[in-house]
Amino acid sequence: MILIIKNEATEKSIIELQDYLADNNFFYEIIQGNNTKVMTVIGDTSLLDDNIVRSFDCVDDVKRITPAYKKVSRKYHPEDTIVEVNGIKIGGKENVVLIAGPCSIEGEQSTLYIAENVQKIGAKIFRGGAYKGRTSPYSFQGLKQEGLKDLQKVKTYFNMPVVSEILSIEQIPEFVEKVDIIQVGARNMQNYELLKALGKINKPILLKRGMSATIEELLMAAEYIVNGGNKNVILCERGIRTFEKAFRNTLDLASVPYLKKITHLPIIVDPSHGTGRRELVEPMTLAAIACGADGVMMEVHNNPQCAFSDGAQCIDFEEFAQIVKKSKLIAKAIGRDIY
Incomplete structure (x- = not known):
């Protein structure tokens, strides 16, 4: 999962998000680009509610790399179900x-x-x-x-x-x-x-x-x-x-x-x-x-x-x-x- 951080986000609001992720056993890394700051979240992100993550003041947008559904995904179950x-x-x-x-x-x-x-x-x-x-x-x-x-x-x-x-x-x-x-x-x-x-x-x-x-x-x-x-x-x-x-x-x-x-x-x-x-x-x-x-x-x-x-x-x-x-x-x- 990738979180787009607001340009005007305060350090305090970012720390609040980091604490929330750490408390829920997720790893994260902040990457600073030329114009945008992003946070990559690693772990079983299907357990993360997009709306809760968006509620943090520092979060501008949420992008999922893998789908929220797991057990019905062909990525996790390649064989056809009959x-x-x-x-x-x-x-x-x-x-x-x-x-x-x-x-x-x-x-x-x-x-x-x-x-x-x-x-x-x-x-x-x-x-x-x-x-x-x-x-x-x-x-x-x-x-x-x-x-x-x-x-x-x-x-x-x-x-x-x-x-x-x-x-x-x-x-x-x-x-x-x-x-x-x-x-x-x-x-x-x-x-x-x-x-x-x-x-x-x-x-x-x-x-x-x-x-x-x-x-x-x-x-x-x-x-x-x-x-x-x-x-x-x-x-x-x-x-x-x-x-x-x-x-x-x-x-x-x-x-x-x-x-x-x-x-x-x-x-x-x-x-x-x-x-x-x-x-x-x-x-x-x-x-x-x-x-x-x-x-x-x-x-x-x-x-x-x-x-x-x-x-x-x-x-x-x-x-x-x-x-x-x-x-x-x-x-x-x-x-x-x-x-």
Whole structure:
């Protein structure tokens, strides 16, 4: 870590900073340039809070040489992390996995019907929301425990792993029992108490990027889970909020190859939430695979117009079949395959 010292800093203020660093077992060295004075800090600087360091009167700016996240960084863990779910390996150079299902679980009959069809077409993991965190309190909030029971039936009847979003710490026991991959939604990406709790369980976590989160903030959120002991984390790019109004979100596909470079964790893409538009799901799915995504998660419904939630971004079975067909060609072109 490099600290830029203010030109007008007093000797007393610098000594206060030096004492703070020494008390916390950090070594430091002051370098006087022609116009600038800097202090280099040596040690595990991930333990240093930038805001606390900036609070010292003598500090003008803080520059990190190494990232604040450690355990999710490829620099400290060069090998790819492979997350395995029911024999399906996600990450590294493994096959690309397709995850599909409705936005919301709508009942046993429709859930099983959709699961049967998406599995036949090519999905290996079923997605569906039992608890729905919605922007409006008047929107459909999910079937909750009944929805989780319907997801269990998908596992039983089709031997298909399921992923669903958790909303609170209190729900962890039932999710551990009934869900194969626990999804942390965009709104909960920085719910640090929830992340800490999920770090204590042995269950794959799908961590979605917050709608206004930087890549570093996403990785710091993942660090909470991994630091707690749970190394089975899958990152998910699901679009970020920008000034563009043509789409629900702006799908940041540049984040995929960049994340593959700086972290060992697998990353999947959600083009449904990433665009909010049905006609954009196919091209963004193909682009996601082309740029290295380890999986794609899509919202699929037998009748999107009648879906309980997010019907505008749901594709039907025919559209999903076309995406699967084209995805195999793209995967082959980059030396991979589709499960």
